[in-house]
Amino acid sequence: MAKRTINYVLDGQYKNKEIYHFSESNFIEIIGGGSIKKEHIISYQVLDENNKNSSKEYLVSIKWKSGDTSLISLDNEYYNIFVVSMS
Secondary structure, three states, rough: OOOOOOOOOEEEEEOEEEEEEEOOOEEEEEEEEEEEHHHHHEEEEEEEEEOOEEEEEEEEEEEOOOOEEEEEEHHHHHHHHHHOOOO
């Protein structure tokens, strides 16, 4: 079985953890790692935006308030939720 790489932490803090959105929340979460929202993040940068099989994939670098960093991959739906939660 192929390893999942979308809506996933690819590197850094929380590496190999899945990212999920609970329908009642306005942010995304790292399973076993906590919330990805403005209160926990110093900055973020979109490193790449790809179109794969008619869907978008975003590579985003996050700098956490703890000083750690994460590289995450998000599909279009999760990326839009992420952007709203950062405003």
